[in-house]
Amino acid sequence: MKTTELDQNPVREFDAQAASFLVRDLRRVYASGKTRDYGWRVSQLRMVEKMATDCEKEIYEALRLDLNKPEIESFVHEISLTKASCQTMLKELKHWMAPQKAKAPLTVFPASAEIVSEPLGVVLVISTWNYPLLLSLDPVIGAIAAGNAVVLKPSEVAPATSTLLARILPRYVDSSAVRVVEGSVSATSLLLDQQWDKIFYTGNATIGQIVMSAAAKHLTPVVLELGGKSPVVVDPNTNLEVTVKRIASGKWGCNNGQTCVSPDYIITTKSFAPKLIEALKQTLENFYGNDPLNSKDLSRIVNLKHYNRLTRLLDDDKVCDKIVHGGQKDEKRLSISPTILLDVPLDSLIMKEEIFGPLLPIITVDDIEESFDLISSRSKPLAAYLFTMNKKLEQEFIGTISAGGMLINDTALHLTVHSLPFGGVGGSGMGNYHGKFSFDAFSHKKAVLHRGFAGDASARYPPFTPKKKAI
Ligand code: NAD
Secondary structure: OEEEOOOOOEEEEEEEHHHHHHHHHHHHHHHOHHHHHHHHHHHHHHHHHHHHOOOHHHHHHHHHHHHOOOHHHHHHHHHHHHHHHHHHHHHHHHHOOOOOEEEHHHHHOOOOEEEEEEEEOOEEEEEOOOOOOHHHHHHHHHHHHOOOOOEEEOOOOHHHHHHHHHHHHHOOOOOOOOEEEOOOHHHHHHHHOOOEEEEEEEEOHHHHHHHHHHHHHHOOOOEEEEOOOOOEOOOOOHHHHHHHHHHHHOOOOOOHHHHOEEEEEEEEEOOOHHHHHHHHHHHHHHHHHHHHHHOOOOOOOOHHHHHHHHHHHHHHHHHHOOOEEOEEEEEEEOOOEEEEEEEEOOOOOHOOOOOOOOOEEEEEEEOHHHHHHHHHHHOOOOOOEOOOHHHHHHHHHHHOOOOOEEEEEEOOOOHHOOOOOOOHHHHEEEEOOOHHHHHOOOOOEEEEEEEEOOOOOOOHOOEEEEEEEHH
């Protein structure tokens, strides 16, 4: 466990005292007002963007070591999105920072009202391993844009990227206000013992509860970016050729299913399922050949613990005879091939837990509308997808299903649209970010009412005579 400071400073052990000194130092820096300055924010954001460009090769290597992530995926999903996030902030920041005029009612006339966005102070970002660069930097970018001092705790499950971030970030940004703490659960726990002005956590819901109870001790607000089982409803009235490519790309083409908005399971009709499965199989062969365990275009499973978790889902007695495609595994290389299962029982493990890997069950129903009840009977997902050419069904889906976000006729792409909030609802999380929503997540909206001294009605002051009451 260590905290990385300015390059020339030695790395010191991270313990309870170091954690409390870290926050104390950051509070001092925040109190100096430097992080509030527009120029400071802009220079930091420019440097994060520059870092993502300058360190491209090192980032590819770290992501290869952590996840065997294909270079093109690393570029599109991690580097490009990080840069795009900086660019959005740089373009809009001045406008977002400006006080927003609000209406002042006649009851306070003469007056003017405005909403002032102020930074929260010193914030903590706890990140996860599946997009270890993007999911670390994207909230940090929001925190900086909003004028906060920030501590990033990257995930120990992606150690190469964690170490890389701890090494390069202080070279590019002002490390008196933006710090990285590496380490495992004990480091995170030490950080959670401190008082923060906001905690932004990405990861699973069980740890989310730990984060939220630690935050509750200080009444610290939280954003919890969690996961869940994101369903894909495939209406037979769809463009099958495009549908299967987009499902395969959002499932296996995004970190081999290890993505929070990955299609977790498909629901389609009994009569359409055979056609859908055939088309999916064909697409998988086109994408990854007939020996997918050796494909260079698929990430591996992050570690043995997650490999075992996934094989346990497949070995479950209730589902082991339901595999209709794939199922190959290689423990040495932590590799599992894209796998499709048909009509697994709803009470099987694979339909109870978030899969977060390359397994894709298909559940069949008689009528596509039955899918709505099935989805609504479960915990609210982070994403819900529908493929259809039926506009009425689309409207019913949007009106009936509750989910963090929705995408019609595609998968995963909605999280790249910075004008949309990204976050969960219910079991899939609380709060959201991206673009302006990131700025807002790390800002307090301060209500300011300006009054002059004119028009000082005596009716508001005692003594309250009957005449005053009549007014
Ligand atoms: P993880 O194991 O990396 O844990 C996340 C963080 O929690 C780490 O920094 C770790 O140090 C910390 N942590 C772990 N145990 C802890 C404990 N006992 N006390 C305090 N801190 C602790 O990540 P994970 O949970 O395996 O991540 C996968 C989950 O994250 C999935 O559910 C996925 O859907 C979700 N996810 C959500 C999003 C999103 O944006 N909504 C993005 C990616 C992943």
